[in-house]
Amino acid sequence: MTADWLLRAPCRGLDGFTPSEDDWETAGDLKRLCGPQLPTCGPCPFRAVCIATVKPAQALFDGIAGGRLWCNGTAIAALDDVFEDELTEPKLRASCGTEAGAKDHRRHGERVCPSCAQAEREASARRKEARAKQPQQLQLDFAAT
Ligand code: SF4
Numbered sequence: 001m002t003a004d005w006l007l008r009a010p011c012r013g014l015d016g017f018t019p020s021e022d023d024w025e026t027a028g029d030l031k032r033l034c035g036p037q038l039p040t041c042g043p044c045p046f047r048a049v050c051i052a053t054v055k056p057a058q059a060l061f062d063g064i065a066g067g068r069l070w071c072n073g074t075a076i077a078a079l080d081d082v083f084e085d086e087l088t089e090p091k092l093r094a095s096c097g098t099e100a101g102a103k104d105h106r107r108h109g110e111r112v113c114p115s116c117a118q119a120e121r122e123a124s125a126r127r128k129e130a131r132a133k134q135p136q137q138l139q140l141d142f143a144a145t
């Protein structure tokens with residue numbers, strides 16, 4: 001069943017918002033194909049719900065949603081009056097094997113996975129090493145003056 005807001009959206013019944021993959025290769029192709037349709041989103045009151053529904057970043061969406069033109073989930077063009085808070089899509093989680101990934105595990109009440117734990121250990125070792133180097137440099141600076 002089509003959502004009620006979609007039936008009232010300015011793009012209702014219009015083509016060219018989600019081009020078939022056979023029709024384009026590059027972001028430039030996508031801009032040429034979809035760019036002319038982008039102003040349709042201008043007066044649309046459903047931009048936030050459109051983005052929340054399509055989830056362009058998560059879905060690696062190609063096409064127009066919420067006043068933006070997306071290519072592989074990244075906005076490559078947008079109307080002038082789009083607002084950051086229309087991007088209601090939940091933030092993607094940081095990938096595993098990174099310090100940010102470890103933080104995300106904790107935020108979600110999960111155990112930190114081995115590759116995130118390893119990334120954290122390495123980052124903390126790097127910081128420790130950098131700190132250890134700092135006083136020496138200061139001393140050298142003093143000696144030079
Ligand atoms: S924001 Fe654009 S694509 Fe989304 S419903 Fe409105 S007109 Fe359609």
Ligand SMILES: [Zn+2]
Nearest residue numbers: 096101113116
């Ligand atoms: Zn992880």
